[in-house]
Amino acid sequence: MSDSKKILIVDDEADITKWLTLLFEENGYQAISAADGSEGFDKAEKELPNLIVLDISMPVESGVKMYRKLKESDKTSEIPVIMLTGVTPEFENFISSRSQVPAPEAYFEKPVNKEALLEKAKELVG
Amino acid sequence: MKSNNRVNPPRRLADMIYEELFHQVPFNVAVIDRNYNVVEANKNFTEYFGNWKNKKCYAVYKKLKKPCKDCPSVEVFKKGKPIVADAVGVDQHGRKTHYVGHVFPLRIKEGGRVEYALEMTHTVTETDRWQQEYQILFDRVPCYITVIGEDYRIVRANEAFRNNFGEVLGQHCYKVYKRRTTKCPNCPAAKTFRDGRVHHSTQLGMGKRGQDINYAVSTTPLMRGSDNIAHVIEISNDITALKKLEHQVIEAERLGAVGQTVAGLAHSIKNILMGLEGGKYIVSLGLNKNDKEMISEGWEMLERNFEKTTSLVKDFLSFSKGRLPQLKMIKPGFLVKEIVDLYKDIAAQSGIELRSEIDKNVKSAPLDPDGIHTCLTNLVSNAIDACLMGKQKGTEVLIKVSEGRDKLIFEVSDNGSGIDYEIKKKIFTTFFTTKGGEGTGLGLLTTRKIVQEHGGKILVDSEKGSGARFRMEFPRKRLMALYKEMK
Structure with missing residues (x-):
């Protein structure tokens, strides 16, 4: 398992993190999770995952804020990010306001199609 | 010569x-x-x-x-x-x-x-002019003016009044204003006849075509000699349009809030769908692996997300209802006891003491029992969750009901995790929750809505780490006014 790629899942919904963790683990990845943007960023800096799956709407610190911090940090700026969102306008707002940061590698609208998510993960990290 | x-x-x-x-x-x-x-x-x-x-x-x-x-x-x-x-x-x-x-x-x-x-x-030119001016003022002033005799018959009525209520001279004011056969309770004119003072009140009457007319009336004594009140002048402002506008604004705000919440609702539903998808996946994986523990874990996830759907729909319906509270005269203490009975065991299982203090001076009040029940349920379940999040020993939740200065006060306090400033700003926002997937984010919003429908307000006093106190204040005058309006 030590060679397996590491994916960080950041979502405040425990059931979602549990499911995605299992989904990635079952498909040969190593999965770790965090419940909000602040915890997620700390873990990203410490664990340096190969991919981050990031929810947008979260209390304490949103996915948008965490994404900005990731892109501003030398340690994490190269980690590809898949954004998850429950609300399309929220994501559109994010896209239109992100002039200072590059676009995320992909985004999926909830409920996520697991095959499509796995395919994207494979494409991004192998 | x-x-x-x-x-x-x-x-x-x-x-x-x-x-x-x-x-x-x-x-x-x-x-x-x-x-x-x-x-x-x-x-x-x-x-x-x-x-x-x-x-x-x-x-x-x-x-x-x-x-x-x-x-x-x-x-x-x-x-x-x-x-x-x-x-x-x-x-x-x-x-x-x-x-x-x-x-x-x-x-x-x-x-x-x-x-x-x-x-x-x-010459009577000046008197004439004054009379004309007075007549124009009397008739054209944009409010209703009537002069009522001691027998409550209308002796004079201005043009605006006659246009809306018909030709009414000699008729009883209560019949003309409200189609009643007896004097109105709390009649401001009766008060003026009694004490010679000016009185104000807001009333709902009926126009000559049967239309509702809301008016704010002031009654002034017309003295005969030094202390004998021969007549009372009633000056009323038609506030029907204002009332209609008020309803429209409330309705627009409600619709706006509903519109705004649709996005939030979509977010919650999508998260639930993800949870259901996850549960399904785990059950299926467990079946493939013949792993009972995994099947059970997936099944629990499915159950949890079905329950969330029920709770979300219930809260959403309660929030989106644009209704007047169904007020009944009840003893507020009963409502508190009901909640304590409901939550005592649940709290005790988590090591939380649920107590109540019912001030013996608290009198019966016109309240919507279901509405207040919902408010107290929301506040108490939040308080229990805050105690659980605080993870400290000796936590307690206290429900108090007391009589303030002309107001009825319910208080729910806990010594749990408390709320920090940033979160306090958002707690009455649609779909805001600190409970992750456990909350719908509608509880406090619904609570505030119900409190406001009762003419009251809700206040929060809390700091991170030092518990929280939610206080619902209901001015008794407003409760009574709503009760009368509803009746």
Whole structure:
């Protein structure tokens, strides 16, 4: 398992993190999770995952804020990010306001199609 | 020359009095002969109508060239009796003037024919103007004015009132305003008759076409003598449009809030769908691996997300309802006891003590039992969650009900995790939750909505780490007003 790629899942919904963790683990990845943007960023800096799956709407610190911090940090700026969102306008707002940061590698609208998510993960990290 | 040397005889007292009276009397006095000539006039007359010597009365009074058709003096010459008449003339400056005249017959011989007419006139132009102004004000002022007698019959009503309530003179005010057969309870006019003071109130009446009319009325005493109130004046402002606007604004705000919440609702539903998807995946994986523990874990996830759907739909329906609270006179303490019974065991299982304090001075109040039940349920379940999040020992939740200054107060406090400033700003926002997937984010919003529907407000006092206190205040006056309105 030590060679397996590491994916960080950041979502405040425990059931979602549990499911995605299992989904990635079952498909040969190593999965770790965090419940909000602040915890997620700390873990990203410490664990340096190969991919981050990031929810947008979260209390304490949103996915948008965490994404900005990731892109501003030398340690994490190269980690590809898949954004998850429950609300399309929220994501559109994010896209239109992100002039200072590059676009995320992909985004999926909830409920996520697991095959499509796995395919994207494979494409991004192998 | 002879006349220059003549010595005038001393004036008689009667002549002196006559002359003084003739000129000082506050009337315009003139004497007219049978040929319409002005033969004598006093100073007031001269000052008012100008030069009259060798002039006909119609030329002096009205600047006409021939006699007036309705000349009162002709009537006096004919019938020999005094009469009173009013007329419109022109003063010496050409201004139109309205005057009332008393015309008396003068005979040279007693029993003889009337040789002269003595005309005493006084101008009523100013009074007339004031009356006109008053009438215009009375009728055109954009509010309803009625004068009510002691028997509650309408003795006067202005045009605005008559336009909306019909021709109502002589009818009882309660019948006209509200189609009642008896006096209205809490009638402001009755209060004014009783204490002579001005009273205000807001009422709902019915117009002549059966339409609802909301009005804010002020009653003022109309005194006869020093202390006898003969009539009461009711001045009412029609606030129907304002009320309608108020309802529209509330409705628009509600619709706006609903629109705003749709996005939040979509977010919550999508998360639930993800949870269901996850549960399904885990169950299926467990079945493939014949792993009972995994199947059970997936099944629990499915159950949890079905439950979330139920709870979300319930909260959403409760939030989106735009209804008036269904008020009943109840003892607030009962509601508190009900909640304690409901949550005591749940709290105890988590090591939390749930207590209540019911102030014995708390009186019955018109409340919506279901609404307040929902509010207390939301606050208590939040408090229990906060205690669980605080993870400290000896946690407790206290529900209090007490009587404040003219207000009923419910308080739910805990010594749990508390709320920090940033979160406190958001707690009444749609779909905001600190409980991750456990909350719908509608509980406090619904609570605030119900409290506001009761005319009350909700206050929060908390700091991170030091528990929280939610306080619902219901002004008793507003509760009673809503209760009356509902009835």
